Amino acid sequence: MRSLDHVVMPFGALGEAQSWFSSLGFTLAPEARHPFGTANACVFFRDGLFIEPLARVDEAACAAADRDGNLFVRRDAALRADPAFGFSALALRSKDALADRDSLGLEGLTEEATLDFGRTLTLPDGSEGKIAFRLAFVKDFGPRTPSLFLCEPRHSFTPDRSRLTVHENGATGLAGLEFATTDIEAAEAYLRAVFAAEGHETEDGSVRFDLDNGFVDLVEVGGADLPALSLNAAFVAVSDPTAARALLDGKGIDFEVEGDSLAVPCPNGAGRVQFIGAAGS
Known part of the structure; x- marks a missing residue:
C-alpha cells in the first residue's frame, strides 16, 4: 500500500496562488525555484502532506527541460492550459523510487525515465541546507489525464517546517x-x-x-x-x-x-x- 505525499496545482503566477491561499487562511512557504524553470510556494500540514501551487518562472529553462525529456515539466505543460484541471498531479511517497518504478513496471504502468534534482533550502533560523529528490513516473491513464508519480526524498536531514504548518x-x-x-x-x-x-x-x-x-x-x-x-x-x-x-x-x-x-x-x-x-x- 502506498502513501500520499502531495498534490500539485498549476497557476499562471505564484502571486495568484499566494493571494488565493492566504485569503482562505493558509500559511504559505516562501517561493522556491526548481532547476528546470518551475517554482512553488507550498502549503504544508502537520501530517507531513502538502499542496504544491506551481508556476513556470523561467520559460527558457522549462523548454530546455522538456527537450531533455523532463516528464515533470512536460506533463505540467500538457495540462496547464486545460480548464478541466485545477489539480494537475498527485505525488505518492517513496522510499526507493527505482524499486517502485520496477514494481509498477510489472503491471505495465511505469515510465522508464526518472528525474533527479536538488536545490538549496533556507531554514527558519536563516541557515541553508541542501534537499534532493528522485521522481519516478506512473504511465498516464490516458491522454489529458493528471500525472501520477513517486517522490523519494534523498536528503539526509528533515527540514523544520513547524512554523509553516500553523494556519489561520x-x-x-x-x-x-x-x-x-x-x-x-x-x-x-x-x-x-x-x-x-x-x-x-x-x-x-x-x-x-x-x-x-x-x-x-x-x-x-x-x-x-x-x-x-x-x-x-x-x-x-x-x-x-x-x-x-x-x-x-x-x-x-x-x-x-x-x-x-x-x-x-x-x-x-x-x-x-x-x-x-x-x-x-
Missing part, C-alpha cells in the same frame, strides 16, 4: 483526494495497481481507497469533452469547521456547503478545496 483556518492535514472518471471500472483497476491497495464501493456508488495516510475517492461522471480521469478535490482537515466557516464568511469567500464540509472552488481550473472536520474534532 485551523487546517491540520490533507485528509484525502477525489478523482473523477468517465470509466470507473478501468480507473479503479488503474488506481488499484498504482496504490497497491484494494478499493471498496461506498453507499453512493463511488470507490474509496484507504491508504496509509489518507483516502482517495473515485467517482464516475458523464458528459461531453470530460477527461477520462481528473483530480477533482483536495479534502483539508480543519480543527474547527465552524470557525473555518466564519473565517470564509468574514473574508467574503464563496463556498458551498456539502453535508458537513465546505467546498471552495479552485480559481485556476475545475476542482475544489474542501474543508472537513479533523478526526476527533
Whole structure:
C-alpha cells in the first residue's frame, strides 16, 4: 500500500496562488525555484502532506527541460492550459523510487525515465541546507489525464517546517483526494495497481481507497469533452469547521456547503478545496 505525499496545482503566477491561499487562511512557504524553470510556494500540514501551487518562472529553462525529456515539466505543460484541471498531479511517497518504478513496471504502468534534482533550502533560523529528490513516473491513464508519480526524498536531514504548518483556518492535514472518471471500472483497476491497495464501493456508488495516510475517492461522471480521469478535490482537515466557516464568511469567500464540509472552488481550473472536520474534532 502506498502513501500520499502531495498534490500539485498549476497557476499562471505564484502571486495568484499566494493571494488565493492566504485569503482562505493558509500559511504559505516562501517561493522556491526548481532547476528546470518551475517554482512553488507550498502549503504544508502537520501530517507531513502538502499542496504544491506551481508556476513556470523561467520559460527558457522549462523548454530546455522538456527537450531533455523532463516528464515533470512536460506533463505540467500538457495540462496547464486545460480548464478541466485545477489539480494537475498527485505525488505518492517513496522510499526507493527505482524499486517502485520496477514494481509498477510489472503491471505495465511505469515510465522508464526518472528525474533527479536538488536545490538549496533556507531554514527558519536563516541557515541553508541542501534537499534532493528522485521522481519516478506512473504511465498516464490516458491522454489529458493528471500525472501520477513517486517522490523519494534523498536528503539526509528533515527540514523544520513547524512554523509553516500553523494556519489561520485551523487546517491540520490533507485528509484525502477525489478523482473523477468517465470509466470507473478501468480507473479503479488503474488506481488499484498504482496504490497497491484494494478499493471498496461506498453507499453512493463511488470507490474509496484507504491508504496509509489518507483516502482517495473515485467517482464516475458523464458528459461531453470530460477527461477520462481528473483530480477533482483536495479534502483539508480543519480543527474547527465552524470557525473555518466564519473565517470564509468574514473574508467574503464563496463556498458551498456539502453535508458537513465546505467546498471552495479552485480559481485556476475545475476542482475544489474542501474543508472537513479533523478526526476527533
